[in-house]
Amino acid sequence: MAGHEKQLIAFPVHPGVTPLDVVGPLTVLRNLSGTPYRTVVVGERIAPTETDTRMRVVPAATFAEVPRPYAVVVPGGGAATLSAMEDEALLGYVRSTAGTAELVGSTGAGALVLAAAGVLEGRRAAVHWAYADLLESRGVTYAPERWVADGRFLTAAGGSAGIDMMLALLARLKSRSAATLAQLFMEYDPEPPFGPSDRSGDGELARLLRTSPAADRRRPARAEELIRMPAATGGERTIAVVLYPGLTLLDLVGPLQVLTELERFAPQYRTVVVAARIEPMATDVGAEVVPDQTFAQVPHPYAIVVPGGRGGTIRSMSDPEVRGYVRAAAASAAIVGSVCTGSLILASVGLLAGRPATTNWFFSGVLRPFGAHYHRKRWVEHGNVIMSAGVSAGIDMALYLAARLTDEATARRVQRAIDYDPQPPFGGIDWGHVPLLPRAMRGAVGLAAPVIAARPMWVSRVERRSRRDSTRAAVP
Template sequence: MTKKTLAFVVYPGISLLEFVGSRTLLGIILAQEGSPLKLGVDYELVVVGERIEEIPTDTPLSILPQKTFADVARPDALVVIGGGADTLLALEDTNLISYVRGAGECASWVAATSTGSLLLAAAGLLEGRLATTHWAYADRLQAYNVRYQATETSNTVTDGKFTTTAGASGAVDMALHLGAQLTNQATAQFGQLMIEYDPHPPFGRLDWTSFDQQRAILTPLMNRRPDRQDTVQDIAFLLYPGLTVFDLVGPLQVFSALHRIAPEFRLIVVAEQAGPVMTDIGVRMVPNCTFADLPHPDVFFVPGGTTPTLQAMSNPAIRQYIRSAAQHAQWIISVCTGALLLAAVGLLEGREVTTHWSFPRYLKDLGARYVQKRWTVNGNIVSAAGVSAGVDMALYLVSRLRNEETAHTVQWLIQYDPQPPFGGIDYQHLKLLPRCMRGIFTFVAPLYTTKARRLTRQERGRPPYDV
């Protein structure tokens, strides 16, 4: 089997959702056993930066690259992540541009998410080619003698070996497109099912007929640095080892855009301890707060995952933090199997909630009623379906915390305009493999839910643990 390297280029200020979305989906697609790709090529997916040190993103969550530019000087494939206004600063980084140029020239295929195309253009790789980027930077891209293509009908543009895309959702659309080319459509659609990419933005897709009017309002917000506010609402996002980081990053990206408009919303990523935390994609990410620092947030998000989340159902520190936070929170939100963590401490008994399509048995065992919806609202508890559903749900929540107009503005800022190349998901006709997976998860459910129920019974009547 031929070994190849797929490098994801990161730098200070990258769009975390663009990185996590493309890395997660391509990782799932390229790892599938039995795909045509596996018969001859095995890709190693690696995150590269100039140095192996903590890199800030456009959210409160920082990441750690896995290797340096020098370690992966000649990758077989390259994905350059965008970063909004911070990409403009990165254009002045000669070491970064030099790496993109050299790696891009030798790679067999090259992709860029959103403003990552500006870095390709600055490296001289897109001259005269057709490409796209975030709507706010079209003029910048054209200044490099690149033929800009708007994305009203397709988020993804391919010219030769170069593929570019626009906006946060474009990174996922692009990963599906590339994944199908590298394997086949069925394999790519399996990846789509696993992250439950069946987008239903709460207020529909972006209305490009109103773009000129919107641009005048939105452009000043793109580079805005929020002013400090005396009155804040703390919005906490739970980070724990092995979680599906896409669950967390989707809502975090939405609320990071909201923070530009409404700085009174303070975003905090909380973990049991300070320091890097390993995620499901093999990349360590760094929280900016501990459980003890913020025991009572105003809003808190609980992301999910697979086995690490099932194990977390019985983790004393995580259970205690969720119980404590729930006592005072205005909103309690789960994404994907994060609902199992809420159910494991007794918060969902008798409620209609949703989760990832393969885990309904766990909710039933824990006293909740599973419904197959993109998101559900039950009192002050909101639950989203699998992985990518967190973005749609977060936009809805912005409309509840502020108003629908603000949610529209946030959607434009991150350019969330999903256009899955193969349409949505047909849940009524799942193929054999996903049905078998759901059957396995159902079979082992009692191994995890029995202990969680016992712990909940023991905790009843006790005051919540004040971390």
């Protein structure tokens, strides 16, 4: 990597990192094609690293392999950031790279790590609101804005602030049109269901956020416990978020961050990431992630959420393990959800026929062969099925779902805890004036819809025939 390090934008991760602080910015910057820049997730070693959810992330390179990146952006990690402020390997890397990097940044509580490394003294910086006083105690002026530029230093608050900041950076590194196109690809047109977040001081919540993670990983559920977690037991209710190779990681991370935070206020819920096997899986942003449980360990979740993607999702529409799990889990789940093109997986197993539905705007035509009726809304609810539009819409939908599972006051507190107060730098998406290129791309996907749908529909016919044959064979 040494020959290209000047063009790398490095995201150093640490134990307890907040996935949304990493994945939101990475999703924006994946649109840097055609420029000399690319992103890389780095760590002290290449090994699965715990996050503040029940999912682990695997760095693509070590600190030693990327010693002089063009830019370094430090993500936060909630309560774990306080430990990161004493991590000498991390602090040494930040000090070293900050000395030569063209840009130095942070997201969420990451500004505390920059401050602990001694590179922010005397500057203005944004940070997750719960850590403002800690930042100022390090000689840094807290900025209440969602993100702040102070010379070559770019710092963002929590939640989606990293997305807002990176859209502005993408416009700077490439062009404003590239940034607005990236916003369209992400369908980053936020509609928080309860309006803007209240970022005024809340000492009690701040202390809670700074002293304990939302997901208690010290309390792993045994397989036999996971099996008995449906709502009918009246006990712990499991929410399973499905992971499969090649998905859009923000589709998974957005709802995961919201629903994990819900556990802090409603401990009867437990959100896990499930996959066919517990192993690193590739995603759209170049970072591999590791699930918490297998499909077999969580056969009957209280709720299931299926993220989307592009090629990985199309392949999964015909994957017997993914299809089998989604169909079986949905049969007993109280809530069946999807994000972005995850609705295509629901449709491919026959769950959306005759229903109103939504998906990523570019893939809306693929719903039609399965008998679903597309609506361009942030989320669509029909019976026990709830679907969100593209990528970032999963955050809005998850907040709505948090209110449905508890109440609006609790969902508002979750929103405040994750510091979700989206403010896209170029405003929302102007759906009435979408440029020709993305409209042509959408049209091409629509023309390809019968081809995309053909294989999963054939698989469905084979599965139905197999079930009929099995039933007949069982009859004496």
